[in-house]
Amino acid sequence: MTSAAVAQATSALEDLPQDDDGPVFREPWEAQAFAMALSLHERGLFTWNEWAAALADEIKIAQAGGDPDTGTTYYRHWLATLEKLVAAKGVATLETQHRYRDAWDHAADRTPHGKPIELKPEDFRPHA
Incomplete structure (x- = not known):
């Protein structure tokens, strides 16, 4: 993430939780969800106006x-928006995204703490 990209995102997204440092x-x-959205924006998947409208929806x-709307769920909405835009743009279906999420959960369950x-x-x- 470049500082210019972060600055562009923070200026375009009014409700983004931030302090004087960003x-x-x-x-x-x-932070990872934020970085994924920034990366996809930098690759031209969506504009910040498109992102802001989808997030507001x-x-x-x-x-x-x-x-x-206490602010504690903001990034859950961010992640849901990211998933929907990735699917809408034809990058990966929601089904594929959920398949990888579930696989990651299974892998995490069997991985000792601190290990990759x-x-x-x-x-x-499929797991029972």
Whole structure:
């Protein structure tokens, strides 16, 4: 992530949690989701205006479903938006994304703490 890309994202996305130093994240996965969106934007998958509109739609849907909008779920909406845009742009279907998410969960479950997680073919098989 370049500082110019981060600056562009923070100026284009008004609701992005940030302080004087830039975006703030409560957990590492939030920073990773932010970095993925930045990377896909830099590759031309979507404009920041397109992203902001899709994120606003996702937040409205969540609020209509009872999300209390306390700020703690912002990056969950960010991730859901990322998944939907990746599918809409034909990069990977939601089914494929969920398949990899589930495989990653299985791989993480069998990996000792502190060790790198490695996806293996068996992680993609249905588990009971």
